[in-house]
Amino acid sequence: MIPILEKMSGFYNSYVLGILTVGYILGELGHYLIGVTSKQTAIELDYGDHACQQNSSLFNRDELPTQCSAVGNESTCHALDFNGTGYCEWNYNGLGIDYQILAGPTFILIFTIAGVFMGFAADKYNRVKMLTACTVVFGIAIILQGTVKEYWQLVLLRMVMAAGESGCNPLATGIMSDIFPEDKRALVMAIFNWGIYGGYGIAFPVGRYITKANFWNLGWRVCYLGAGVLAVIVAALTGTTLREPERKSIGEVDRQTASGKPISLWQVIKNPAMIMLMIAASIRHCGGMTFAYNADLYYNTYFPDVDLGWWLFGVTIGIGSVGVVVGGIVSDKIVAKMGIRSRAFVLAVSQLIATLPAFGSVYFDPLWAMITLGLSYFFAEMWFGIVFAIVVEIVPLRVRSSTIGVFLFVMNNIGGNLPILVDPVAKVLGYRGSIMIFYAGFYGISSILFFITCFLLEGKPEPARQESSVESPSKIHPEAVLNARHMHGHDNSVFSVDESTLPAANGRPTQLPQHLQMSSGNGYDKSQTTPARQNGAESSRL
Numbered sequence: 001m002i003p004i005l006e007k008m009s010g011f012y013n014s015y016v017l018g019i020l021t022v023g024y025i026l027g028e029l030g031h032y033l034i035g036v037t038s039k040q041t042a043i044e045l046d047y048g049d050h051a052c053q054q055n056s057s058l059f060n061r062d063e064l065p066t067q068c069s070a071v072g073n074e075s076t077c078h079a080l081d082f083n084g085t086g087y088c089e090w091n092y093n094g095l096g097i098d099y100q101i102l103a104g105p106t107f108i109l110i111f112t113i114a115g116v117f118m119g120f121a122a123d124k125y126n127r128v129k130m131l132t133a134c135t136v137v138f139g140i141a142i143i144l145q146g147t148v149k150e151y152w153q154l155v156l157l158r159m160v161m162a163a164g165e166s167g168c169n170p171l172a173t174g175i176m177s178d179i180f181p182e183d184k185r186a187l188v189m190a191i192f193n194w195g196i197y198g199g200y201g202i203a204f205p206v207g208r209y210i211t212k213a214n215f216w217n218l219g220w221r222v223c224y225l226g227a228g229v230l231a232v233i234v235a236a237l238t239g240t241t242l243r244e245p246e247r248k249s250i251g252e253v254d255r256q257t258a259s260g261k262p263i264s265l266w267q268v269i270k271n272p273a274m275i276m277l278m279i280a281a282s283i284r285h286c287g288g289m290t291f292a293y294n295a296d297l298y299y300n301t302y303f304p305d306v307d308l309g310w311w312l313f314g315v316t317i318g319i320g321s322v323g324v325v326v327g328g329i330v331s332d333k334i335v336a337k338m339g340i341r342s343r344a345f346v347l348a349v350s351q352l353i354a355t356l357p358a359f360g361s362v363y364f365d366p367l368w369a370m371i372t373l374g375l376s377y378f379f380a381e382m383w384f385g386i387v388f389a390i391v392v393e394i395v396p397l398r399v400r401s402s403t404i405g406v407f408l409f410v411m412n413n414i415g416g417n418l419p420i421l422v423d424p425v426a427k428v429l430g431y432r433g434s435i436m437i438f439y440a441g442f443y444g445i446s447s448i449l450f451f452i453t454c455f456l457l458e459g460k461p462e463p464a465r466q467e468s469s470v471e472s473p474s475k476i477h478p479e480a481v482l483n484a485r486h487m488h489g490h491d492n493s494v495f496s497v498d499e500s501t502l503p504a505a506n507g508r509p510t511q512l513p514q515h516l517q518m519s520s521g522n523g524y525d526k527s528q529t530t531p532a533r534q535n536g537a538e539s540s541r542l
Contacts, residue, residue, distance in 0.1 A: 016179060017191060019238055020168075020172040024199070025195040025199045026230050026231040027138050027168055028200060033227065034103055036207025036208060037207045038102075039094035039297070042098075044219075047099070047151040049098075051069070052068045052088050053304065054069075054088060054304040055091075061306075064087060069304075078090060095431075100423050101420065102155060103293045104293065108416035111166045112409040115169070115409055118170050119401045120405060122174050122405075128239070129239065130171055132235050134167035136164070138231060139164070139228050139232040141160040143228030145157045146225040147221070166408075170402075170408065174247075178245040184332065185393070189388045189389045190382070191325065193388065194320070197316050204295075204313045204316070210222055263399070265406070268394075269406055273453060274407075276453045280453055284383055286416075293422075294435055315374045323379060324384075331346045340394060341455075344454040347386055348451035350379040350382040351383060351447035352444070354379040354380035355440055358373075358443050359440040361440075391404060421434075
């Protein structure tokens with residue numbers, strides 16, 4: 001680490017969070033730019049659907065006798081005029097199955113597969129060096145996207161970008177969970193994962209206004225060139241100023257089954273609570289991805305005479321970021337009262353409240369659409385950081401990053417690929433109806449699933465009981481410990497000094513059952529050789 005940072009060690013954790021978040025923002029900016037520049041990109045690279053579109057700003061949409069978007073053929077489109085002046089054009093609109101494949105599956109396919117490998121690697125190798133390499137890869141890929149001449153080149157480079165960006169979340173999450181305490185974890189995860197919405201929000205003004213400025217006659221290409229260069233700079237800062245933190249356990253230290261074997265990745269993944277959490281997160285992710293890939297194109301289609309670029313930027317960056325922080329704070333504050341279950345409860349309530357305003361954002365005219373979008377965003381964007389706070393708190397240290405990789409694989413494959421159905425459904429129900437289903441409708445479905453997840457997670461831990469009320473370990477099924485206390489986060493009360501032993505009926509101390517003792521990954525029981533004071537100090541560090 002650079003010497004000057006040693007002198008600023010008090011701010012080091014915040015600096016790490018800042019660098020990781022900025023890198024994530026730039027990666028997501030490259031990811032979501034295609035949703036804003038797609039029309040201009042399609043015109044140059046010849047892909048997607050043609051449609052009749054308003055091409056004149058001389059008239060307001062309400063003044064026109066026939067809306068361009070209501071016309072379905074080229075000849076009628078060119079024939080439309082108002083007071084002798086044509087106001088429609090027949091051209092690429094940036095939509096169609098080519099666009100949906102470019103925006104979703106081509107990115108998600110590589111992102112999810114590579115993310116699993118990144119998660120496994122993060123559990124074994126230097127995460128800072130890996131994150132630096134990943135940032136360089138996606139930064140260069142974004143730069144090259146600004147130079148493409150063919151559609152297939154853009155598809156290929158988005159795959160390369162996805163491979164690089166796939167390491168950001170599992171690697172950065174592992175780093176942050178090792179340097180921040182439990183009482184700040186949901187807030188920290190929320191701030192970092194806000195990078196998704198930060199990149200998405202910044203894409204609106206960057207994709208719209210820089211493209212219109214047409215610097216050096218490069219149009220939309222400048223957006224990608226600039227974002228890629230900034231990503232490479234952040235990669236350099238990551239590699240030269242960040243250090244690999246000591247790996248720490250969260251909750252129980254490498255929990256084991258009663259047979260003495262460490263809990264495996266499969267045992268974590270197949271747990272009902274984890275399965276339900278992945279399904280709920282996948283459905284919620286689909287809602288977010290549907291809006292992210294279609295927001296700019298949707299508002300340009302229905303309100304071509306209204307410039308909503310800065311409105312969308314303000315709502316996503318301003319109101320969305322406030323919602324992210326509030327969600328993290330609320331989740332952190334009540335988790336001590338309700339246990340890990342409280343985080344899922346916050347998720348269920350926030351997504352339920354966000355659902356109705358989400359419908360309004362694609363139903364009303366521009367003013368009320370933006371008002372309801374802001375209200376929806378405030379509650380909807382609480383979800384991502386809280387979800388991953390739950391994951392890191394219920395997963396043993398040895399499989400933490402690999403679990404995150406698998407979680408992202410499932411969530412992105414379901415939530416990231418379902419929006420491809422927007423196009424075929426739009427051809428039946430209309431573009432607006434399709435967006436309502438896959439955006440606002442899926443918010444509501446995710447709320448129900450998060451609520452169900454609440455009942456599969458533990459509430460606030462109860463005080464330790466007498467040995468007579470605890471079942472003998474010898475009578476417990478090999479996986480009973482995992483399933484009985486399957487989804488518990490920090491349970492430091494289990495390892496306090498006064499609970500190293502329990503008083504027996506005859507007054508002599510009795511050893512705690514094995515499944516309530518601290519143990520290392522190899523089954524060695526620290527409580528047998530470590531003084532009680534040291535054991536208590538160790539538990540307070542977790």
